[in-house]
Amino acid sequence: MGIAERKEREKQDIKDLILLKAKEILIKEGQDGLSIRKLATEIEYSPATIYLYFQDKDEILYQMMNMGFEKMAQSMTHVYALEDPLKRIYEIGRLYIEFGLHEWEWYHLMFNSASPMNHIERCKAEWGPGIAMYDYLAACCQEAFLQQGKTDRDPKIAALHLWSAAHGLVTLAVTNRFCVVEDHAHQEAVRNHLIEDTLKHIMISLFDYKI
Amino acid sequence: MGIAERKEREKQDIKDLILLKAKEILIKEGQDGLSIRKLATEIEYSPATIYLYFQDKDEILYQMMNMGFEKMAQSMTHVYALEDPLKRIYEIGRLYIEFGLHEWEWYHLMFNSASPMNHIERCKAEWGPGIAMYDYLAACCQEAFLQQGKTDRDPKIAALHLWSAAHGLVTLAVTNRFCVVEDHAHQEAVRNHLIEDTLKHIMISLFDYKI
């Protein structure tokens, strides 16, 4: 039965086409600019057709979130090769913040938006890539603590610390809340200084590690 | 001319009525559940009438944001009386996180949503209450540094540190991202532990202050 297989392929092709165009719209116009109807006209199908390939918009945004995690992982490929777990942790933090600031539309889906999480909840599924990222960071922390002989510290709590510090920085910056800094001329400089400073603080505070 | 004054009063009354009902809807159904049309039927006027009192939805959400700041300030009244600036800072942090977790709909408008900031940008206005909050925190940090003789440290950067750590914690928790913690049974306990731990870490890291 080659027909069933060809149909399966064709089905996947259209799914891919939808996600490809969704990606283009997301990059150009953000999550708010990504509507089912715009997506439909873009791929030259009717809006109803999209619902033959995805349950709802949340599922599409869920898939986009997964693409975002792949994108982030790609930007971190060189990290995995680093021997020193402390340098690995620092680089993860630095690249995480970098990614959040420069690829906000992806970051927003991954760590801020409710839609992809709604899909996960509805499907009673797990937040796979998020857990994987967290587990890797926690593993790095454990390795660092082990190497330093700090047996009393919890690597999972340490990972959450690092993560939420970076996340807070990214989200406040992107949603324009750092406008509180009165020195408008040097606002950009303050932000960059804060990025470095946050990482330094965290590294010292968690690992007594001076950069 | 008592008529002009009466009309002014009536105009303000309807504005207040709109904001009062908007507040009720916000609390019950969140920002997503707050629509102009629902608000209109609730106050028994047509949707178009609302546009005679507010430029657009962003302005209403901007006013709600201001109400949120008042609410937060009220929850912090006892802080201002504390003599020790370090205890003041700790309490601000603790109450800030508490507020974010328990009054998320307000917090979201204040520190996460784009709508109120869009209104500010359109009016070329400043983020008044946000700046006030930040300035107060920075002043507390400066007082603490001064008391400790730490003249080399920047209180403004310190305030941003504390703020973004607390903000990261709140937003990751509320948007359900802490589901990464595999220990589902003790997830709540982990979260509470993290809140305490974050504050402790920040206090030590910024002020060498052990709680």
Added chain:
DNA sequence: TGATTTAATAAACACTGTTTAGTATATTTG
């Protein structure tokens, strides 16, 4: 009382996500 200003709205515009019923086309079966 007549002219004018003000307040309110019905209806429309341009969107949004999603569902349903119906129509061609492709595939399978007799």
Added chain:
DNA sequence: CAAATATACTAAACAGTGTTTATTAAATCA
């Protein structure tokens, strides 16, 4: 090969959204 069935697709509708415009009714002024 023809009839029956299954598949792919869509037009249209449903129930919303924020916002604008033209019109009407009421209050105020001259």
